[in-house]
Amino acid sequence: MSTLLTLPAKSAPAAVAxxxxxVTRLTLLDTAERLFAERGIDGTSVRDITKAxxxxxxxxxxxxxxxxxxxxxxxxxxxxxxxxxRLTRLEAAIKHAGASPVPLEDILDAFIRPSVDELRTGGYxxxxxxxxxxxxxxxxxxxxxFLVGVFAEVVGTFNPHFVRALxxxxxxxxxxxxxxxxxxLHHALYTWSRFETCQFASMSGMPQTTRLTGEQLVRSLxxxxxxxxxxxxxxxxxxxx
Amino acid sequence: MSTLLTLPAKSAPAAVAxxxxxVTRLTLLDTAERLFAERGIDGTSVRDITKAxxxxxxxxxxxxxxxxxxxxxxxxxxxxxxxxxRLTRLEAAIKHAGASPVPLEDILDAFIRPSVDELRTGGYxxxxxxxxxxxxxxxxxxxxxFLVGVFAEVVGTFNPHFVRALxxxxxxxxxxxxxxxxxxLHHALYTWSRFETCQFASMSGMPQTTRLTGEQLVRSLxxxxxxxxxxxxxxxxxxxx
DNA sequence: GCCGATTTCAAACGTTTGTTTGAACGGTGT
DNA sequence: ACACCGTTCAAACAAACGTTTGAAATCGGC
Numbered sequence: 292m293s294t295l296l297t298l299p300a301k302s303a304p305a306a307v308a309x310x311x312x313x314v315t316r317l318t319l320l321d322t323a324e325r326l327f328a329e330r331g332i333d334g335t336s337v338r339d340i341t342k343a344x345x346x347x348x349x350x351x352x353x354x355x356x357x358x359x360x361x362x363x364x365x366x367x368x369x370x371x372x373x374x375x376x377r378l379t380r381l382e383a384a385i386k387h388a389g390a391s392p393v394p395l396e397d398i399l400d401a402f403i404r405p406s407v408d409e410l411r412t413g414g415y416x417x418x419x420x421x422x423x424x425x426x427x428x429x430x431x432x433x434x435x436x437f438l439v440g441v442f443a444e445v446v447g448t449f450n451p452h453f454v455r456a457l458x459x460x461x462x463x464x465x466x467x468x469x470x471x472x473x474x475x476l477h478h479a480l481y482t483w484s485r486f487e488t489c490q491f492a493s494m495s496g497m498p499q500t501t502r503l504t505g506e507q508l509v510r511s512l513x514x515x516x517x518x519x520x521x522x523x524x525x526x527x528x529x530x531x532x
Numbered sequence: 533m534s535t536l537l538t539l540p541a542k543s544a545p546a547a548v549a550x551x552x553x554x555v556t557r558l559t560l561l562d563t564a565e566r567l568f569a570e571r572g573i574d575g576t577s578v579r580d581i582t583k584a585x586x587x588x589x590x591x592x593x594x595x596x597x598x599x600x601x602x603x604x605x606x607x608x609x610x611x612x613x614x615x616x617x618r619l620t621r622l623e624a625a626i627k628h629a630g631a632s633p634v635p636l637e638d639i640l641d642a643f644i645r646p647s648v649d650e651l652r653t654g655g656y657x658x659x660x661x662x663x664x665x666x667x668x669x670x671x672x673x674x675x676x677x678f679l680v681g682v683f684a685e686v687v688g689t690f691n692p693h694f695v696r697a698l699x700x701x702x703x704x705x706x707x708x709x710x711x712x713x714x715x716x717l718h719h720a721l722y723t724w725s726r727f728e729t730c731q732f733a734s735m736s737g738m739p740q741t742t743r744l745t746g747e748q749l750v751r752s753l754x755x756x757x758x759x760x761x762x763x764x765x766x767x768x769x770x771x772x773x
Numbered sequence: 774g775c776c777g778a779t780t781t782c783a784a785a786c787g788t789t790t791g792t793t794t795g796a797a798c799g800g801t802g803t
Numbered sequence: 804a805c806a807c808c809g810t811t812c813a814a815a816c817a818a819a820c821g822t823t824t825g826a827a828a829t830c831g832g833c
Contacts (some may be wrong), residue, residue, distance in 0.1 A: 425669045
Protein backbone atom coordinates (compact mmCIF):
# COMPACT_ATOMS: atom_id res chain seq x y z
CA MET A 292 0.00 0.00 0.00
CA SER A 293 1.92 2.96 1.28
CA THR A 294 5.19 1.13 1.65
CA LEU A 295 6.66 2.69 -1.42
CA LEU A 296 10.26 3.01 -0.46
CA THR A 297 10.46 1.12 2.79
CA LEU A 298 13.27 -1.33 2.69
CA PRO A 299 12.30 -4.88 3.56
CA ALA A 300 12.87 -5.35 7.27
CA LYS A 301 16.02 -3.47 8.16
CA SER A 302 15.02 -2.00 11.50
CA ALA A 303 15.89 1.66 11.31
CA PRO A 304 18.32 2.08 14.26
CA ALA A 305 21.94 3.01 13.52
CA ALA A 306 20.90 4.22 10.11
CA VAL A 307 24.35 5.56 9.32
CA ALA A 308 26.25 2.95 7.31
CA UNK A 309 23.19 1.45 5.72
CA UNK A 310 22.67 -0.46 2.50
CA UNK A 311 25.41 -3.01 3.12
CA UNK A 312 25.33 -4.66 -0.26
CA UNK A 313 22.07 -3.92 -2.06
CA VAL A 314 23.67 -5.22 -5.21
CA THR A 315 20.98 -7.83 -5.65
CA ARG A 316 18.33 -5.19 -5.10
CA LEU A 317 19.78 -2.98 -7.80
CA THR A 318 20.27 -5.82 -10.24
CA LEU A 319 16.66 -6.82 -9.77
CA LEU A 320 15.50 -3.28 -10.38
CA ASP A 321 17.57 -2.99 -13.56
CA THR A 322 16.55 -6.29 -15.05
CA ALA A 323 12.92 -5.79 -14.09
CA GLU A 324 12.97 -2.40 -15.78
CA ARG A 325 14.38 -3.93 -18.93
CA LEU A 326 12.02 -6.88 -19.04
CA PHE A 327 8.97 -4.79 -18.17
CA ALA A 328 9.80 -2.51 -21.07
CA GLU A 329 10.24 -5.41 -23.45
CA ARG A 330 7.37 -7.69 -22.48
CA GLY A 331 5.11 -5.61 -20.29
CA ILE A 332 4.52 -6.10 -16.61
CA ASP A 333 1.98 -8.88 -16.85
CA GLY A 334 4.09 -10.53 -19.50
CA THR A 335 7.10 -10.76 -17.21
CA SER A 336 7.24 -13.32 -14.42
CA VAL A 337 9.33 -13.02 -11.33
CA ARG A 338 11.16 -16.10 -12.48
CA ASP A 339 12.09 -14.35 -15.71
CA ILE A 340 13.49 -11.48 -13.70
CA THR A 341 15.36 -13.49 -11.11
CA LYS A 342 16.76 -15.82 -13.73
CA ALA A 343 18.02 -12.93 -15.86
CA UNK A 344 19.39 -11.27 -12.74
CA UNK A 345 21.11 -14.48 -11.59
CA UNK A 346 19.26 -14.24 -8.31
CA UNK A 347 17.03 -16.56 -6.39
CA UNK A 348 13.30 -16.63 -7.00
CA UNK A 349 12.52 -15.52 -3.49
CA UNK A 350 14.78 -12.47 -3.78
CA UNK A 351 11.92 -10.41 -5.18
CA UNK A 352 9.73 -11.20 -2.21
CA UNK A 353 12.55 -10.60 0.21
CA UNK A 354 13.66 -7.24 -1.16
CA UNK A 355 10.37 -5.82 -2.37
CA UNK A 356 7.70 -7.79 -0.57
CA UNK A 357 6.36 -9.23 -3.78
CA UNK A 358 5.97 -8.48 -7.44
CA UNK A 359 3.74 -5.45 -6.84
CA UNK A 360 6.38 -3.89 -4.63
CA UNK A 361 8.98 -4.44 -7.33
CA UNK A 362 6.76 -2.75 -9.90
CA UNK A 363 6.29 0.29 -7.71
CA UNK A 364 9.99 0.45 -6.93
CA UNK A 365 10.91 0.27 -10.61
CA UNK A 366 8.72 3.24 -11.45
CA UNK A 367 9.42 5.24 -8.33
CA UNK A 368 13.17 5.07 -8.79
CA UNK A 369 12.94 6.93 -12.10
CA UNK A 370 9.80 8.99 -11.74
CA UNK A 371 10.72 10.82 -8.57
CA UNK A 372 13.94 12.39 -9.88
CA UNK A 373 12.34 12.94 -13.27
CA UNK A 374 9.56 15.03 -11.82
CA UNK A 375 11.99 16.81 -9.54
CA UNK A 376 13.90 17.82 -12.63
CA ARG A 377 10.74 19.09 -14.24
CA LEU A 378 9.83 21.24 -11.27
CA THR A 379 13.36 22.56 -10.92
CA ARG A 380 13.48 23.55 -14.56
CA LEU A 381 10.10 25.23 -14.31
CA GLU A 382 11.27 27.19 -11.28
CA ALA A 383 14.27 28.40 -13.26
CA ALA A 384 12.05 29.40 -16.16
CA ILE A 385 9.75 31.29 -13.81
CA LYS A 386 12.66 33.18 -12.30
CA HIS A 387 14.04 33.94 -15.73
CA ALA A 388 10.69 35.29 -16.90
CA GLY A 389 10.30 37.62 -13.95
CA ALA A 390 6.84 39.09 -13.70
CA SER A 391 5.85 38.30 -17.27
CA PRO A 392 4.30 34.95 -18.20
CA VAL A 393 6.71 32.12 -18.82
CA PRO A 394 7.01 31.60 -22.60
CA LEU A 395 5.23 28.49 -23.82
CA GLU A 396 8.40 27.02 -25.25
CA ASP A 397 10.09 27.33 -21.86
CA ILE A 398 7.26 25.55 -20.08
CA LEU A 399 7.32 22.75 -22.60
CA ASP A 400 11.08 22.56 -22.37
CA ALA A 401 10.90 22.15 -18.62
CA PHE A 402 8.35 19.41 -19.03
CA ILE A 403 9.70 17.52 -22.00
CA ARG A 404 13.47 17.78 -21.75
CA PRO A 405 13.88 15.82 -18.52
CA SER A 406 12.04 12.86 -20.03
CA VAL A 407 14.32 12.60 -23.01
CA ASP A 408 17.55 14.05 -21.79
CA GLU A 409 18.13 13.73 -18.08
CA LEU A 410 16.81 10.22 -17.95
CA ARG A 411 19.45 9.14 -20.41
CA THR A 412 22.45 11.00 -19.10
CA GLY A 413 22.14 9.80 -15.52
CA GLY A 414 23.45 6.39 -16.41
CA TYR A 415 19.98 5.38 -17.37
CA UNK A 416 19.41 2.97 -20.15
CA UNK A 417 16.80 3.26 -22.81
CA UNK A 418 14.67 0.67 -21.10
CA UNK A 419 12.82 3.02 -18.86
CA UNK A 420 12.06 5.28 -21.79
CA UNK A 421 10.15 2.44 -23.38
CA UNK A 422 8.54 1.73 -20.04
CA UNK A 423 7.62 5.40 -19.65
CA UNK A 424 5.89 5.41 -23.01
CA UNK A 425 3.85 2.46 -21.88
CA UNK A 426 3.34 3.13 -18.20
CA UNK A 427 0.19 5.22 -18.46
CA UNK A 428 -1.58 2.40 -20.22
CA UNK A 429 -0.49 -0.46 -18.06
CA UNK A 430 -3.60 -2.10 -16.72
CA UNK A 431 -2.27 -2.47 -13.20
CA UNK A 432 -4.73 -0.48 -11.05
CA UNK A 433 -2.35 -0.05 -8.14
CA UNK A 434 0.28 1.29 -10.47
CA UNK A 435 -2.25 3.63 -12.02
CA UNK A 436 -3.23 5.30 -8.76
CA PHE A 437 0.44 5.48 -7.90
CA LEU A 438 1.32 7.18 -11.18
CA VAL A 439 -1.60 9.55 -10.92
CA GLY A 440 -0.43 10.60 -7.50
CA VAL A 441 3.12 11.16 -8.67
CA PHE A 442 2.05 13.17 -11.69
CA ALA A 443 -0.56 15.18 -9.84
CA GLU A 444 1.89 17.59 -8.31
CA VAL A 445 3.66 18.14 -11.60
CA VAL A 446 0.51 18.79 -13.56
CA GLY A 447 -0.88 21.01 -10.84
CA THR A 448 2.26 23.10 -10.90
CA PHE A 449 2.53 23.37 -14.66
CA ASN A 450 -1.10 24.12 -15.39
CA PRO A 451 -1.27 27.74 -14.15
CA HIS A 452 1.63 28.67 -16.37
CA PHE A 453 0.02 27.07 -19.37
CA VAL A 454 -3.02 29.18 -18.59
CA ARG A 455 -0.95 32.35 -18.52
CA ALA A 456 1.04 31.45 -21.61
CA LEU A 457 -2.11 30.72 -23.63
CA UNK A 458 -4.50 33.55 -22.79
CA UNK A 459 -8.01 33.23 -24.13
CA UNK A 460 -7.90 29.45 -24.42
CA UNK A 461 -10.88 27.88 -22.63
CA UNK A 462 -10.07 25.64 -19.69
CA UNK A 463 -11.51 22.56 -21.28
CA UNK A 464 -9.61 23.02 -24.49
CA UNK A 465 -6.41 23.61 -22.53
CA UNK A 466 -6.94 20.37 -20.66
CA UNK A 467 -7.21 18.46 -23.88
CA UNK A 468 -4.25 20.14 -25.49
CA UNK A 469 -2.18 19.32 -22.44
CA UNK A 470 -3.37 15.75 -22.76
CA UNK A 471 -2.45 15.80 -26.45
CA UNK A 472 1.02 16.98 -25.51
CA UNK A 473 1.28 14.19 -23.00
CA UNK A 474 0.34 11.61 -25.61
CA UNK A 475 2.73 13.08 -28.12
CA LEU A 476 5.57 12.87 -25.64
CA HIS A 477 4.89 9.34 -24.51
CA HIS A 478 4.42 7.89 -27.94
CA ALA A 479 7.52 9.68 -29.16
CA LEU A 480 9.54 8.29 -26.27
CA TYR A 481 8.32 4.81 -27.02
CA THR A 482 9.05 5.05 -30.72
CA TRP A 483 12.38 6.80 -30.34
CA SER A 484 13.78 4.52 -27.66
CA ARG A 485 13.11 1.38 -29.62
CA PHE A 486 13.84 2.78 -33.02
CA GLU A 487 16.90 0.65 -33.56
CA THR A 488 14.89 -2.53 -33.84
CA CYS A 489 11.58 -0.98 -34.62
CA GLN A 490 9.37 -2.58 -37.20
CA PHE A 491 7.79 0.76 -37.98
CA ALA A 492 11.03 1.82 -39.61
CA SER A 493 10.18 -0.41 -42.53
CA MET A 494 6.59 0.68 -42.84
CA SER A 495 7.02 3.20 -45.62
CA GLY A 496 10.63 2.78 -46.61
CA MET A 497 11.87 5.28 -44.09
CA PRO A 498 15.33 6.62 -44.77
CA GLN A 499 18.05 6.91 -42.19
CA THR A 500 17.35 10.59 -41.75
CA THR A 501 14.71 9.64 -39.21
CA ARG A 502 17.36 8.93 -36.59
CA LEU A 503 17.41 11.72 -34.08
CA THR A 504 19.67 12.63 -31.22
CA GLY A 505 18.03 13.29 -27.90
CA GLU A 506 18.44 17.01 -28.38
CA GLN A 507 16.86 16.88 -31.82
CA LEU A 508 13.93 14.92 -30.48
CA VAL A 509 13.40 17.45 -27.71
CA ARG A 510 13.39 20.31 -30.16
CA SER A 511 11.07 18.57 -32.56
CA LEU A 512 8.69 17.76 -29.76
CA UNK A 513 8.67 21.32 -28.44
CA UNK A 514 8.13 22.77 -31.90
CA UNK A 515 5.25 20.42 -32.57
CA UNK A 516 3.61 20.74 -29.17
CA UNK A 517 4.00 24.52 -28.99
CA UNK A 518 2.42 25.00 -32.38
CA UNK A 519 -0.37 22.59 -31.53
CA UNK A 520 -1.17 24.20 -28.21
CA UNK A 521 -1.13 27.66 -29.78
CA UNK A 522 -3.49 26.63 -32.58
CA UNK A 523 -6.29 29.16 -33.06
CA UNK A 524 -9.44 28.21 -31.24
CA UNK A 525 -12.94 29.16 -32.19
CA UNK A 526 -15.60 28.49 -34.79
CA UNK A 527 -13.48 28.89 -37.88
CA UNK A 528 -14.28 27.33 -41.21
CA UNK A 529 -16.13 24.05 -40.73
CA UNK A 530 -14.25 21.00 -41.80
CA UNK A 531 -15.33 19.41 -45.07
CA UNK A 532 -17.35 16.24 -44.89
CA MET B 533 0.20 -17.35 -38.51
CA SER B 534 -1.69 -16.32 -41.60
CA THR B 535 -4.98 -17.81 -40.49
CA LEU B 536 -6.41 -14.47 -39.63
CA LEU B 537 -10.01 -14.94 -40.48
CA THR B 538 -10.28 -18.64 -41.20
CA LEU B 539 -13.11 -20.13 -39.23
CA PRO B 540 -12.21 -23.13 -37.12
CA ALA B 541 -13.00 -26.24 -39.13
CA LYS B 542 -16.12 -25.55 -41.15
CA SER B 543 -15.22 -27.21 -44.43
CA ALA B 544 -15.99 -24.62 -47.06
CA PRO B 545 -18.47 -26.51 -49.33
CA ALA B 546 -22.04 -25.23 -49.59
CA ALA B 547 -20.85 -21.85 -48.40
CA VAL B 548 -24.19 -20.20 -49.04
CA ALA B 549 -26.17 -20.16 -45.80
CA UNK B 550 -23.18 -20.10 -43.56
CA UNK B 551 -22.66 -18.82 -40.02
CA UNK B 552 -25.40 -20.96 -38.51
CA UNK B 553 -25.43 -19.43 -35.10
CA UNK B 554 -22.15 -17.68 -34.39
CA VAL B 555 -23.73 -16.13 -31.35
CA THR B 556 -21.11 -17.60 -29.06
CA ARG B 557 -18.40 -16.40 -31.38
CA LEU B 558 -19.72 -12.86 -31.31
CA THR B 559 -20.25 -12.85 -27.58
CA LEU B 560 -16.70 -14.00 -27.08
CA LEU B 561 -15.39 -11.25 -29.36
CA ASP B 562 -17.39 -8.59 -27.52
CA THR B 563 -16.44 -9.64 -24.03
CA ALA B 564 -12.82 -10.20 -25.01
CA GLU B 565 -12.71 -6.71 -26.47
CA ARG B 566 -14.10 -5.26 -23.29
CA LEU B 567 -11.84 -7.18 -20.93
CA PHE B 568 -8.75 -6.61 -23.06
CA ALA B 569 -9.44 -2.90 -22.90
CA GLU B 570 -9.91 -2.97 -19.14
CA ARG B 571 -7.14 -5.30 -18.03
CA GLY B 572 -4.87 -5.68 -21.02
CA ILE B 573 -4.37 -8.83 -23.03
CA ASP B 574 -1.92 -10.55 -20.72
CA GLY B 575 -4.06 -9.54 -17.78
CA THR B 576 -7.09 -11.30 -19.15
CA SER B 577 -7.37 -15.08 -19.03
CA VAL B 578 -9.51 -17.16 -21.32
CA ARG B 579 -11.40 -18.23 -18.24
CA ASP B 580 -12.23 -14.61 -17.46
CA ILE B 581 -13.58 -14.20 -20.96
CA THR B 582 -15.56 -17.39 -21.14
CA LYS B 583 -16.99 -16.88 -17.70
CA ALA B 584 -18.12 -13.33 -18.50
CA UNK B 585 -19.51 -14.54 -21.80
CA UNK B 586 -21.33 -17.44 -20.15
CA UNK B 587 -19.57 -19.85 -22.44
CA UNK B 588 -17.43 -22.88 -21.91
CA UNK B 589 -13.69 -22.62 -21.42
CA UNK B 590 -12.96 -24.58 -24.56
CA UNK B 591 -15.11 -22.30 -26.68
CA UNK B 592 -12.16 -20.00 -27.31
CA UNK B 593 -10.06 -22.83 -28.61
CA UNK B 594 -12.91 -24.18 -30.68
CA UNK B 595 -13.87 -20.91 -32.34
CA UNK B 596 -10.52 -19.20 -32.60
CA UNK B 597 -7.97 -21.95 -32.25
CA UNK B 598 -6.61 -20.49 -29.05
CA UNK B 599 -6.10 -17.24 -27.23
CA UNK B 600 -3.78 -15.84 -29.89
CA UNK B 601 -6.42 -16.39 -32.53
CA UNK B 602 -8.97 -14.60 -30.41
CA UNK B 603 -6.66 -11.63 -29.97
CA UNK B 604 -6.12 -11.33 -33.70
CA UNK B 605 -9.84 -11.66 -34.36
CA UNK B 606 -10.68 -8.95 -31.84
CA UNK B 607 -8.37 -6.47 -33.50
CA UNK B 608 -9.06 -7.51 -37.07
CA UNK B 609 -12.81 -7.12 -36.69
CA UNK B 610 -12.43 -3.40 -35.95
CA UNK B 611 -9.23 -2.47 -37.71
CA UNK B 612 -10.14 -3.69 -41.16
CA UNK B 613 -13.27 -1.53 -41.56
CA UNK B 614 -11.57 1.36 -39.75
CA UNK B 615 -8.74 1.47 -42.23
CA UNK B 616 -11.14 1.00 -45.10
CA UNK B 617 -12.94 4.10 -43.91
CA ARG B 618 -9.71 6.01 -43.76
CA LEU B 619 -8.76 5.11 -47.30
CA THR B 620 -12.24 5.87 -48.60
CA ARG B 621 -12.24 9.28 -46.98
CA LEU B 622 -8.80 10.01 -48.35
CA GLU B 623 -9.95 9.06 -51.83
CA ALA B 624 -12.85 11.46 -51.52
CA ALA B 625 -10.55 14.23 -50.35
CA ILE B 626 -8.21 13.59 -53.28
CA LYS B 627 -11.07 13.77 -55.74
CA HIS B 628 -12.34 16.93 -54.09
CA ALA B 629 -8.93 18.57 -54.31
CA GLY B 630 -8.50 17.85 -58.00
CA ALA B 631 -5.00 18.46 -59.22
CA SER B 632 -3.98 20.63 -56.29
CA PRO B 633 -2.54 19.09 -53.11
CA VAL B 634 -5.05 17.81 -50.60
CA PRO B 635 -5.29 20.35 -47.75
CA LEU B 636 -3.62 19.19 -44.56
CA GLU B 637 -6.82 19.43 -42.56
CA ASP B 638 -8.55 17.13 -45.03
CA ILE B 639 -5.82 14.52 -44.80
CA LEU B 640 -5.95 14.61 -41.03
CA ASP B 641 -9.73 14.46 -41.10
CA ALA B 642 -9.64 11.33 -43.23
CA PHE B 643 -7.19 9.76 -40.84
CA ILE B 644 -8.56 10.85 -37.49
CA ARG B 645 -12.31 10.98 -37.92
CA PRO B 646 -12.88 7.27 -38.53
CA SER B 647 -11.12 6.42 -35.30
CA VAL B 648 -13.35 8.61 -33.19
CA ASP B 649 -16.54 8.74 -35.13
CA GLU B 650 -17.23 5.74 -37.29
CA LEU B 651 -16.03 3.33 -34.67
CA ARG B 652 -18.65 4.57 -32.28
CA THR B 653 -21.59 4.94 -34.60
CA GLY B 654 -21.40 1.42 -36.01
CA GLY B 655 -22.86 -0.07 -32.88
CA TYR B 656 -19.42 -0.14 -31.41
CA UNK B 657 -18.87 0.36 -27.78
CA UNK B 658 -16.18 2.47 -26.24
CA UNK B 659 -14.17 -0.58 -25.36
CA UNK B 660 -12.30 -0.85 -28.58
CA UNK B 661 -11.38 2.81 -28.38
CA UNK B 662 -9.54 2.09 -25.17
CA UNK B 663 -8.03 -0.97 -26.77
CA UNK B 664 -6.98 1.10 -29.77
CA UNK B 665 -5.17 3.57 -27.59
CA UNK B 666 -3.27 0.73 -26.05
CA UNK B 667 -2.83 -1.66 -28.95
CA UNK B 668 0.40 -0.24 -30.33
CA UNK B 669 2.11 -0.77 -27.03
CA UNK B 670 0.86 -4.24 -26.27
CA UNK B 671 3.91 -6.43 -25.86
CA UNK B 672 2.48 -9.29 -27.88
CA UNK B 673 4.96 -9.72 -30.77
CA UNK B 674 2.52 -11.57 -33.01
CA UNK B 675 0.00 -8.82 -32.55
CA UNK B 676 2.64 -6.24 -33.29
CA UNK B 677 3.58 -7.68 -36.65
CA PHE B 678 -0.09 -8.05 -37.39
CA LEU B 679 -0.82 -4.43 -36.57
CA VAL B 680 2.18 -3.20 -38.51
CA GLY B 681 0.96 -5.09 -41.52
CA VAL B 682 -2.53 -3.68 -41.23
CA PHE B 683 -1.32 -0.12 -40.79
CA ALA B 684 1.37 -0.33 -43.46
CA GLU B 685 -1.04 0.18 -46.33
CA VAL B 686 -2.71 3.13 -44.65
CA VAL B 687 0.52 4.90 -43.80
CA GLY B 688 1.93 4.20 -47.23
CA THR B 689 -1.12 5.75 -48.84
CA PHE B 690 -1.30 8.79 -46.59
CA ASN B 691 2.37 9.68 -46.62
CA PRO B 692 2.65 11.07 -50.17
CA HIS B 693 -0.17 13.49 -49.48
CA PHE B 694 1.46 14.67 -46.27
CA VAL B 695 4.57 15.33 -48.35
CA ARG B 696 2.62 17.43 -50.84
CA ALA B 697 0.66 19.27 -48.16
CA LEU B 698 3.81 20.20 -46.25
CA UNK B 699 6.30 21.31 -48.88
CA UNK B 700 9.81 21.98 -47.70
CA UNK B 701 9.58 19.73 -44.67
CA UNK B 702 12.45 17.23 -44.57
CA UNK B 703 11.50 13.59 -44.83
CA UNK B 704 12.84 12.74 -41.41
CA UNK B 705 11.02 15.54 -39.70
CA UNK B 706 7.80 14.57 -41.48
CA UNK B 707 8.17 11.01 -40.24
CA UNK B 708 8.42 12.18 -36.68
CA UNK B 709 5.57 14.63 -36.96
CA UNK B 710 3.40 11.87 -38.37
CA UNK B 711 4.46 9.74 -35.45
CA UNK B 712 3.60 12.60 -33.08
CA UNK B 713 0.17 12.81 -34.64
CA UNK B 714 -0.24 9.08 -34.17
CA UNK B 715 0.64 9.34 -30.50
CA UNK B 716 -1.63 12.31 -30.02
CA LEU B 717 -4.53 10.42 -31.52
CA HIS B 718 -4.01 7.22 -29.58
CA HIS B 719 -3.54 8.87 -26.23
CA ALA B 720 -6.54 11.07 -26.83
CA LEU B 721 -8.66 8.07 -27.72
CA TYR B 722 -7.57 6.33 -24.56
CA THR B 723 -8.22 9.33 -22.34
CA TRP B 724 -11.46 10.32 -23.98
CA SER B 725 -13.01 6.86 -24.05
CA ARG B 726 -12.46 6.26 -20.37
CA PHE B 727 -13.07 9.77 -19.22
CA GLU B 728 -16.21 8.91 -17.34
CA THR B 729 -14.35 6.94 -14.72
CA CYS B 730 -10.94 8.43 -15.32
CA GLN B 731 -8.78 9.24 -12.37
CA PHE B 732 -7.05 11.94 -14.36
CA ALA B 733 -10.18 14.04 -14.14
CA SER B 734 -9.37 14.73 -10.53
CA MET B 735 -5.74 15.53 -11.09
CA SER B 736 -5.99 19.27 -11.18
CA GLY B 737 -9.62 19.92 -10.31
CA MET B 738 -10.77 19.71 -13.87
CA PRO B 739 -14.17 21.25 -14.51
CA GLN B 740 -16.91 19.58 -16.46
CA THR B 741 -16.07 21.60 -19.53
CA THR B 742 -13.53 18.97 -20.39
CA ARG B 743 -16.24 16.62 -21.61
CA LEU B 744 -16.24 16.55 -25.36
CA THR B 745 -18.50 15.05 -27.94
CA GLY B 746 -16.91 12.91 -30.59
CA GLU B 747 -17.18 15.71 -33.10
CA GLN B 748 -15.54 18.17 -30.73
CA LEU B 749 -12.70 15.76 -30.07
CA VAL B 750 -12.14 15.27 -33.79
CA ARG B 751 -11.96 19.01 -34.37
CA SER B 752 -9.66 19.59 -31.43
CA LEU B 753 -7.38 16.84 -32.61
CA UNK B 754 -7.26 18.15 -36.16
CA UNK B 755 -6.58 21.70 -34.99
CA UNK B 756 -3.79 20.56 -32.72
CA UNK B 757 -2.19 18.13 -35.17
CA UNK B 758 -2.45 20.46 -38.14
CA UNK B 759 -0.77 23.29 -36.26
CA UNK B 760 1.90 20.95 -34.96
CA UNK B 761 2.69 19.45 -38.33
CA UNK B 762 2.83 22.90 -39.90
CA UNK B 763 5.19 24.26 -37.27
CA UNK B 764 8.09 26.16 -38.84
CA UNK B 765 11.18 24.04 -39.24
CA UNK B 766 14.73 25.26 -39.29
CA UNK B 767 17.43 26.66 -37.06
CA UNK B 768 15.39 29.32 -35.35
CA UNK B 769 16.17 30.80 -31.98
CA UNK B 770 17.88 28.24 -29.78
CA UNK B 771 15.93 27.13 -26.79
CA UNK B 772 17.00 28.53 -23.44
CA UNK B 773 18.91 26.26 -21.16
C1' DG C 774 -37.48 -40.29 -36.76
C1' DC C 775 -33.12 -40.79 -37.96
C1' DC C 776 -28.33 -39.40 -39.40
C1' DG C 777 -24.27 -36.56 -39.86
C1' DA C 778 -22.28 -32.37 -38.86
C1' DT C 779 -21.79 -28.66 -35.67
C1' DT C 780 -21.54 -26.92 -31.24
C1' DT C 781 -21.39 -27.24 -26.15
C1' DC C 782 -19.89 -29.17 -21.98
C1' DA C 783 -17.50 -31.07 -17.59
C1' DA C 784 -13.29 -32.85 -16.50
C1' DA C 785 -8.70 -33.23 -16.68
C1' DC C 786 -4.09 -32.35 -18.90
C1' DG C 787 0.77 -30.47 -17.89
C1' DT C 788 2.88 -26.04 -17.14
C1' DT C 789 3.65 -21.74 -15.11
C1' DT C 790 2.28 -18.33 -11.89
C1' DG C 791 3.47 -15.62 -7.17
C1' DT C 792 4.60 -16.80 -2.76
C1' DT C 793 6.27 -19.30 1.37
C1' DT C 794 9.31 -22.15 4.01
C1' DG C 795 13.29 -23.41 6.75
C1' DA C 796 17.86 -24.31 6.47
C1' DA C 797 22.46 -22.65 5.12
C1' DC C 798 25.66 -18.86 4.22
C1' DG C 799 28.68 -14.69 5.23
C1' DG C 800 30.02 -11.20 7.29
C1' DT C 801 30.64 -8.08 12.07
C1' DG C 802 31.00 -7.08 16.89
C1' DT C 803 32.23 -8.93 21.30
C1' DA D 804 35.06 -18.89 19.33
C1' DC D 805 30.65 -17.41 19.65
C1' DA D 806 26.26 -15.34 18.59
C1' DC D 807 23.90 -12.27 15.72
C1' DC D 808 21.85 -10.21 11.71
C1' DG D 809 21.09 -9.62 6.88
C1' DT D 810 21.07 -12.31 2.89
C1' DT D 811 20.82 -16.32 -0.22
C1' DC D 812 19.25 -20.69 -1.52
C1' DA D 813 16.75 -25.19 -3.03
C1' DA D 814 12.45 -26.98 -2.46
C1' DA D 815 7.85 -26.93 -2.24
C1' DC D 816 3.15 -24.64 -1.97
C1' DA D 817 -1.61 -23.79 -3.81
C1' DA D 818 -3.62 -21.38 -7.43
C1' DA D 819 -4.25 -20.05 -12.11
C1' DC D 820 -2.76 -20.52 -16.73
C1' DG D 821 -3.83 -22.23 -21.94
C1' DT D 822 -5.10 -26.31 -23.96
C1' DT D 823 -6.93 -31.04 -24.84
C1' DT D 824 -10.19 -34.71 -24.52
C1' DG D 825 -14.27 -37.46 -25.37
C1' DA D 826 -18.77 -37.66 -24.52
C1' DA D 827 -23.29 -35.30 -24.58
C1' DA D 828 -26.32 -31.92 -26.72
C1' DT D 829 -28.18 -29.38 -30.61
C1' DC D 830 -29.45 -28.58 -35.20
C1' DG D 831 -30.77 -29.03 -40.35
C1' DG D 832 -31.83 -32.12 -44.30
C1' DC D 833 -33.99 -36.22 -45.98
